[in-house]
Amino acid sequence: MATKALVTKVWIDPGCIVCDACETTCPEVFEVQHDNETCIIRPEALDAEFNKPLTESIIEAAEECPVDVIKFDTVEVDAADVPAAPKPAAAPAAGAADASEPATAAAKASPEKPASKVAAPPKPKVVDPAIQALLAATTVRGGHAVINQGIQDLPDSIKHMSKLSPDKLPPDARHQKVLQKSSPKKDETSRRDFVVLGALTVGWGSVAAAGGVSTLAFARFMAPNVLEVEDPKVRCGSLAKYLAMAPGEVNEDYKPVKPSGFWIVREEERIAAVSIICTHLGCIPSWLPNDRKFKCPCHGSGFKPNGVNFEGPAPRPLERFKIYLDGDDVIVDRSKKFLAMGPNDTAKWNDPEASIPV
Numbered sequence: 001m002a003t004k005a006l007v008t009k010v011w012i013d014p015g016c017i018v019c020d021a022c023e024t025t026c027p028e029v030f031e032v033q034h035d036n037e038t039c040i041i042r043p044e045a046l047d048a049e050f051n052k053p054l055t056e057s058i059i060e061a062a063e064e065c066p067v068d069v070i071k072f073d074t075v076e077v078d079a080a081d082v083p084a085a086p087k088p089a090a091a092p093a094a095g096a097a098d099a100s101e102p103a104t105a106a107a108k109a110s111p112e113k114p115a116s117k118v119a120a121p122p123k124p125k126v127v128d129p130a131i132q133a134l135l136a137a138t139t140v141r142g143g144h145a146v147i148n149q150g151i152q153d154l155p156d157s158i159k160h161m162s163k164l165s166p167d168k169l170p171p172d173a174r175h176q177k178v179l180q181k182s183s184p185k186k187d188e189t190s191r192r193d194f195v196v197l198g199a200l201t202v203g204w205g206s207v208a209a210a211g212g213v214s215t216l217a218f219a220r221f222m223a224p225n226v227l228e229v230e231d232p233k234v235r236c237g238s239l240a241k242y243l244a245m246a247p248g249e250v251n252e253d254y255k256p257v258k259p260s261g262f263w264i265v266r267e268e269e270r271i272a273a274v275s276i277i278c279t280h281l282g283c284i285p286s287w288l289p290n291d292r293k294f295k296c297p298c299h300g301s302g303f304k305p306n307g308v309n310f311e312g313p314a315p316r317p318l319e320r321f322k323i324y325l326d327g328d329d330v331i332v333d334r335s336k337k338f339l340a341m342g343p344n345d346t347a348k349w350n351d352p353e354a355s356i357p358v
Contacts, residue, residue, distance in 0.1 A: 007073070271356045281299065
């Protein structure tokens, strides 16, 4: 006997970024409250019988959630007992009232030939501006530009890096190149794998999870790091500007700087330049001053004001750049980084070049 899984219960785990995707896909169940900066399950959706006809919409909303916080329970039922999804009442077409009587008469005259149904026009897909903004933020480092280029169009430096042995690569890149050797065949790649592949391209590049031409995939993977070579030093103004900040405050003036932005963070006894690149898959977190934390929109990683990771999948703290004084001016040199190798590894931050004591 054929069965089908129907949703009976749905809820939202912590970490929602209030992106409107769920409400756009299934407004009967989800309600985004921008005033409260949260998303809730509508009261009527607490009833299992209400949710069952909306199973497909609920599952689609969960799949489209960029931070994967929508969860649900299902129950297996006989396929014959599956309730039909509710349909909005269609507005009568112009002249329908005038034609109703002849149509009825025609139906009575030939009951064995029911009137043919006119296919309704396809429902236009609503493009949510919040989702557009999220995608724009995650592609700010040029990931799609590299994907759409062929290997022949890439700079020689990128081609060279794609041929390097793992021992000459940074730890994260070395790990991903090893994964490339055992990547699945193209026809075995799932929809979720493809989404992850896109995220890796934005951050580190592509890991070749989709198979195909491995050299091109690894070139995409390495592209953002190799492109970040010009103009490494940034003059950030007078030291007095940052001394006036309270401990725990973050200056975002240099977040848009290409090719690699940074925040200047005021700590109790020092000032540091913190990279804006999430250490999970390379997305760009946002500074949430009310919550006193950096929050990544892609997978929910959270970082304290000093860059230490404390929630989500990020494996280590945010990287720091070399920072020093030239007279009274603060200079950030992005050609030298201080990388933490583990969740609480901040030993390299004690290097004199990793901060300015105050």
